[in-house]
Amino acid sequence: MANEVNDLFLLIESKRNDFTSVEQVIADYFIAKRKILSISNLAKEIVVSAPSITRFCKKLGLNNYKELIFLYSLSLRDQTVDASMISTPVTASYHALATRSDASYRSQAVTNFCDLIHSTQIILFWGLGFNSFAGQDFTFKFSRFGKFIQVYSDQHSILLSAASAGKDNLILISSLSAKDSNILKAIQLGKENGAQFLLITANEDSPFIDYCEETIYAASFSPDEALGSVSPQVPILIQLDIIYSKYVNLHKNSVDKWLLSENILKN
Template sequence: MAEKVDDLFLLIESKRNDFTDVEQVIADYFISKRAILSISNLAKEISVSAPSITRFSKKLGLNNYKELVFLYKMSLSDQTKDASLISTPVTASYHALATRSDAAYRSQAVQNFCDLIYSTRIILFWGLGFNSFAGQDFEFKFTRLGKFIQVFSDQHSISLSASSLKKNDVVLISSLSGNDPDILEAVKNGRKKGAHFLLITTNEDSPFIDYCDETIYAASFSSNEALGNISPQIPVLIQLDIIYSKYISMHKKSAGKWLLSENILKK
């Protein structure tokens, strides 16, 4: 080869500004990672001449089309190896979470969540750290259904909100560990005032459970498994999607009316 190259795709993009219109068509074929063809078949496939393909190869610093095909195969192989090192464990983790979420599913618990959510217009969401991101997702979904959601994402604001709770207020807690002492104290205070609590956690021994009206258990990984390669709020988001889907199916009429009025106001 005329010059040392390691990745055909990077090489093509580095030369983009020098390509003719015909060469752009050839470049797009390889960037799209399409099938390897003989020079004559490729010329027919993309409606260019064989000499144009040869010139394209040389413009990349290669001697001929044969060298281009060799580099193309090598570049595809490198990307496949990279995908197997990264993509497969990540997708396997997602698959494991989905499977474990399905195994842990309790229809009555989800229905109880939905009943409490339906019973009130104002819902407080308590979640520290990454749990607050799940709270934002919950807020986005249920605000569209006419609920007023307040997300509290630090211990100080959670404690303050607990002090102002009233009878029949509803609080949804997201805590995978389920053992924060400050949140536990806030739950106890709120419970004394007659507030209702819902909990999403992975900890079946959480001290929160005794003070909550209902608990949903999110999927989790053992200490020997790799949760670190996916976003930690994913197990909670899966449960929130399950709750939202169940809520919609249980209250189609009221949800439909709210969404219809919302769409009318947007016009």
């Protein structure tokens, strides 16, 4: 083999940032330690082409699929029973989501998010269903910086908040699909009233994007992940943690307010 790394899992992770979206799907299959298939059957199983799998092998520094399977078999054999219990498809999915989040990271977009949050005192958080849990996390983090945050988690209250929103309001929308027609109407109404919008979504074709000052793209779920093995708010929470970390770095003066709130809570 051309590559000196003898652990396929380590080899895959070392190349993660260089993979295309199709190659990420192939990588996830092996990281999840799924069964060994022929190249044609694997192509059918994960809905990619056989040449894509061959290109994936080449990107790993292997000559062909046969070498990949040989290295995969060795790597599986070297795993202890305890290790195989830990590295389940669920933990592999979490790792894959984190890697896809890193691949979609745009520093300027996150900076723009932070600057708008910093310059606005009143922030409305719109999130249906599981997104409301992400809203609570956002509230916990940023209320410490003196922000007044209100979470709206149903279409009726979102529409009402849009009707009363104004130029002093920043509205952060959390939605992986970002295509709900009622939310779109609320966005259009809020925009007419002068509100500014931020969006976190996995849908790069969302009709919401045109109305937002900035958009951050969360990792999208694979078909297996979408079945419920991973909590649906995880991709959003990853992005909120990225925003929070960047905010603290950019606006260090606000940390004083955070420290004050910490002292109040301790007392």
